[in-house]
Amino acid sequence: xxxxxxxxxxxxxxxxxxxxxxxxxxxxxxxxxxxxxxxxxxxxxxxxxxxxxxxxxxxxxxxxxxxxxxxxxxxxxxxxxxxxxxxxxxxxxxxxxxxxxxxxxxxxxxxxxxxxxxxxxxxxxxxxxxxxxxxxxxxxxxxxxxxxxxxxxxxxxxxxxxxxxxxxxxxxxxxxxxxxxxxxxxxxxxxxxxxxxxxxxxxxxxxxxxxxxxxxxxxxxxxxxxxxxxxxxxxxxxxxxxxxxxxxxxxxxxxxxxxxxxxxxxxxxxxxxxxxxxxxxxxxxxxxxxxxxxxxxxxxxxxxxxxxxxxxxxxxxxxxxxxxxxxxxxxxxxxxxxxxxxxxxxxxxxxxxxxxxxxxxxxxxxxxxxxxxxxxxxxxxxxxxxxxxxxxxxxxxxxxxxxxxxxxxxxxxxxxxxxxxxxxxxxxxxxxxxxxxxxx
Amino acid sequence: xxxxxxxxxxxxxxxxxxxxxxxxxxxxxxxxxxxxxxxxxxxxxxxxxxxxxxxxxxxxxxxxxxxxxxxxxxxxxxxxxxxxxxxxxxxxxxxxxxxxxxxxxxxxxxxxxxxxxxxxxxxxxxxxxxxxxxxxxxxxxxxxxxxxxxxxxxxxxxxxxxxxxxxxxxxxxxxxx
Numbered sequence: 082x083x084x085x086x087x088x089x090x091x092x093x094x095x096x097x098x099x100x101x102x103x104x105x106x107x108x109x110x111x112x113x114x115x116x117x118x119x120x121x122x123x124x125x126x127x128x129x130x131x132x133x134x135x136x137x138x139x140x141x142x143x144x145x146x147x148x149x150x151x152x153x154x155x156x157x158x159x160x161x162x163x164x165x166x167x168x169x170x171x172x173x174x175x176x177x178x179x180x181x182x183x184x185x186x187x188x189x190x191x192x193x194x195x196x197x198x199x200x201x202x203x204x205x206x207x208x209x210x211x212x213x214x215x216x217x218x219x220x221x222x223x224x225x226x227x228x229x230x231x232x233x234x235x236x237x238x239x240x241x242x243x244x245x246x247x248x249x250x251x252x253x254x255x256x257x258x259x260x261x262x263x264x265x266x267x268x269x270x271x272x273x274x275x276x277x278x279x280x281x282x283x284x285x286x287x288x289x290x291x292x293x294x295x296x297x298x299x300x301x302x303x304x305x306x307x308x309x310x311x312x313x314x315x316x317x318x319x320x321x322x323x324x325x326x327x328x329x330x331x332x333x334x335x336x337x338x339x340x341x342x343x344x345x346x347x348x349x350x351x352x353x354x355x356x357x358x359x360x361x362x363x364x365x366x367x368x369x370x371x372x373x374x375x376x377x378x379x380x381x382x383x384x385x386x387x388x389x390x391x392x393x394x395x396x397x398x399x400x401x402x403x404x405x406x407x408x409x410x411x412x413x414x415x416x417x418x419x420x421x422x423x424x425x426x427x428x429x430x431x432x433x434x435x436x437x438x439x440x441x442x443x444x445x446x447x448x449x450x451x452x453x454x455x456x457x458x459x460x461x462x463x464x465x466x467x468x469x470x471x472x473x474x475x476x477x478x479x480x481x482x483x484x485x486x487x488x489x490x491x492x493x494x495x496x497x498x499x500x501x502x503x504x505x506x507x508x509x510x511x512x513x514x515x516x517x518x519x520x521x
Numbered sequence: 522x523x524x525x526x527x528x529x530x531x532x533x534x535x536x537x538x539x540x541x542x543x544x545x546x547x548x549x550x551x552x553x554x555x556x557x558x559x560x561x562x563x564x565x566x567x568x569x570x571x572x573x574x575x576x577x578x579x580x581x582x583x584x585x586x587x588x589x590x591x592x593x594x595x596x597x598x599x600x601x602x603x604x605x606x607x608x609x610x611x612x613x614x615x616x617x618x619x620x621x622x623x624x625x626x627x628x629x630x631x632x633x634x635x636x637x638x639x640x641x642x643x644x645x646x647x648x649x650x651x652x653x654x655x656x657x658x659x660x661x662x663x664x665x666x667x668x669x670x671x672x673x674x675x676x677x678x679x680x681x682x683x684x685x686x687x688x689x690x691x692x693x694x695x696x697x698x
Contacts, residue, residue, distance in 0.1 A: 254577075463586065492590075495590045
């Protein structure tokens, strides 16, 4: 009996992920294997003990879903005449179609290669020269080590194609503005990184909710993928983009509601954010010159294991600031939530539109308890307006926002927290309660 | 200008664009803000890059999301197109705080806000490219635009370059340049 052309890997979300020999070479490369040592959700495992999964299995999941979406949206029966003229040339030739399917799956597998230890927790502050993990991903994909693999594949893949699909048009415009995206490449990169229907998002929501042990990250991804289509942006603009049929609109709503819920309850959990603060404090003191290295090789040697070992070794209750942060991480001495901005605070309590409630609490608390003991953390992740084309049964293409009432009411995920050192928590609470009750 | 000033300015821009009868989608806000910052020297600090449909600022996109959180802006759905931005209930407080840069806001609203997204992409791209390559002639700018954005055809780029020249001339009354 001939050997199977595929390697099968068990996966708790997608049951089996299948890879061919070429994809296995990519999987076994050191940059992809390194992702086994980067936690998907940073130190969230200190809040949700099950959240110990790594970027490695997420990358496999994104590859699996990217292949499924490609097969659905490029299926002959699912292509509208309106978009066929824009992208048909890439699909009519079976060799070209096979090339792009493989490039997309491999790009999906490599989309997170550049992640730093503990993923997003400290990227903005600690990467040198305004770089992001996408810069590093692109450099790795375009670098000599991976080039050898791309050249050995059949069909041979172009590194620039993979980098473009993996990093996406928005980030690539900042990293390599000389790499122009054609309509087709733009569309394929959307399959991975679209912030409405991208498979990166689909996999992390499903996977994170599974490992964290919550239900609200789940949605009917089978239905959603089955109804995805390449559609004109609108009735009057022929440029193709990803959308759904009207049969998929409720699955899409569920995905976007799941995203909101996961951000507000898991990714923005107060204790997780408090540990991110400590991690940044530690890394800022521990890393040479307070920044991650820009050298690719040095950066690749940095994993969660290395950072955790350093935290363990340098933990000190009364040492330098980063050693104290390490001590707090090791001994569950994280900062406590003193104040959390609420919609009511933002909408009604502030007497002027110029007021920033969390910032004001922070400034007063910092003056009272000292800069070392108070932290202000706020984040509003970049978010689209959830507008995507929907194909109605009468073949009209309309905006998702007109066929779904829910999409018009999903709030923007955001937090504004003020933390205080645990030993000052009771005192600070008392002060805040008194000052709030004194406010008319 | 601090963040509050930026938000006040965006609220007044959205208000002025509606007064001109604009649809006020995100593209309109993005392109008008780019002209405000780069042509009219309004000291906002958004980082614009040349993206899929011309100059685009991801900082500005995050700012718009932040403004929705703070009830300064809201979204109104449209059947065919992307949604329109409208003032939120706290946004109305913002438009009454200051009239700084009102001439500049009125200028971009008048000159740009009623254009459709395709026209906006072309004029904004031409302006962005000419501003990044000072001294380049109009035909050369049009040629470079076509190289960078292959879906823009030469006659469209030349027509957009003519329109940008007209807008820049008209703006000289405000900028004095």
